[in-house]
Amino acid sequence: MAAYFDPGALADHFAAHYASATFGHSLTIHTDCLAWMETAPAASVHAIVTDPPYGVKEYELAQLEKRSNGNGGVWRIPPAFDGNERSPLPRFTALSDEERLRVQRFFEEWGRLALRILRPGGHLFIASNAFLSQLVFGALAESGLEFRGETIRLVRTLRGGDRPKNAEQEFPDVCSMPRGCYEPWGLFRKPLPSGMTVAECLRTHQTGGLRRRADGRPFEDVIQSERTPQREREIAEHPSLKPQSFLRTIVYAALPLGRGVILDPFMGSGSTIAAAEAIGYQAIGIERHAEYFAMSRQAIPRLAELAIQEDQLELISI
Numbered sequence: 001m002a003a004y005f006d007p008g009a010l011a012d013h014f015a016a017h018y019a020s021a022t023f024g025h026s027l028t029i030h031t032d033c034l035a036w037m038e039t040a041p042a043a044s045v046h047a048i049v050t051d052p053p054y055g056v057k058e059y060e061l062a063q064l065e066k067r068s069n070g071n072g073g074v075w076r077i078p079p080a081f082d083g084n085e086r087s088p089l090p091r092f093t094a095l096s097d098e099e100r101l102r103v104q105r106f107f108e109e110w111g112r113l114a115l116r117i118l119r120p121g122g123h124l125f126i127a128s129n130a131f132l133s134q135l136v137f138g139a140l141a142e143s144g145l146e147f148r149g150e151t152i153r154l155v156r157t158l159r160g161g162d163r164p165k166n167a168e169q170e171f172p173d174v175c176s177m178p179r180g181c182y183e184p185w186g187l188f189r190k191p192l193p194s195g196m197t198v199a200e201c202l203r204t205h206q207t208g209g210l211r212r213r214a215d216g217r218p219f220e221d222v223i224q225s226e227r228t229p230q231r232e233r234e235i236a237e238h239p240s241l242k243p244q245s246f247l248r249t250i251v252y253a254a255l256p257l258g259r260g261v262i263l264d265p266f267m268g269s270g271s272t273i274a275a276a277e278a279i280g281y282q283a284i285g286i287e288r289h290a291e292y293f294a295m296s297r298q299a300i301p302r303l304a305e306l307a308i309q310e311d312q313l314e315l316i317s318i
């Protein structure tokens with residue numbers, strides 16, 4: 001695939017005065033994405049694929065400190081399961097009304113910036129969870145992005161399914177909420193210019209549609225997935241690391257013509273950037289936490305070079 005910019009030009013165009021690094025076709029920048037998206041060239045990226053801080057506050061420095069001290073905060077330390085120690089999970093049900101309003105305002109503001117930076121017809125894939133998707137997707141639609149449905153990542157999350165707390169014996173046949181078996185990803189699009197067809201948008205902006213699978217079948221909105229494999233978690237110890245198998249599938253679909261630039265404004269350890277690199281796409285990742293930015297520098301090339309699984313070959317071709 002012909003790159004949209006060579007990596008040096010990408011840095012000149014997008015990194016401004018921020019600390020940055022390049023990998024293959026791609027660029028990573030150490031800064032706050034809100035500040036960056038406000039000033040980066042408008043209508044410059046073809047798609048956004050991202051996994052934001054769902055509850056906004058779980059990635060605040062104070063909460064990250066509580067997580068590493070084992071103190072909890074918004075990070076729930078789950079009981080061991082089947083003899084395995086489980087990693088802390090953000091406790092989204094613990095958000096107050098005021099915090100939910102804060103999440104809503106954050107995504108309304110962030111959505112306006114996503115509209116600014118996307119080309120017309122550019123798609124956004126955004127990770128969420130069953131508790132907050134209604135709030136987050138509503139806020140993004142409010143900001144002017146066009147809601148195009150959801151992509152369901154089928155994965156057993158280990159969330160929910162418990163008997164009522166402190167009354168497990170009394171109500172053995174009850175679970176207080178369903179055991180989580182999916183992760184909803186919102187699918188949005190920057191509206192096409194008035195009167196423009198998808199075909200015209202593809203010709204003019206290389207956006208507007210989604211790329212078909214390598215076997216010619218359409219991209220499907222339910223994807224059989226997996227928990228992030230151990231070999232990937234050994235490369236990047238980020239608490240929200242997503243699996244390459246899933247990310248490569250949606251990153252592939254996000255560029256309908258297989259060319260352009262993908263942005264991940266909340267890149268964490270850089271798993272989206274690695275997925276783009278593995279496919280041969282060009283990507284820009286933004287991360288504001290110094291430790292995760294440093295982690296991405298070693299993780300991106302190692303995640304990108306992981307071999308593709310057999311069953312992924314029909315979904316994406318490299």
Ligand SMILES: C[S@@+](CC[C@H](N)C(=O)[O-])C[C@H]1O[C@@H](n2cnc3c(N)ncnc32)[C@H](O)[C@@H]1O
Nearest residue numbers: 032033051238240241242266268269271288289
């Ligand atoms: C849910 S995690 C994404 C992890 C990623 N999926 C991975 O596989 O590594 C969200 C990331 O966004 C970062 N973040 C939070 N607010 C940010 C902001 N305003 N600008 C840039 N990064 C931010 C957090 O530090 C965190 O690493």
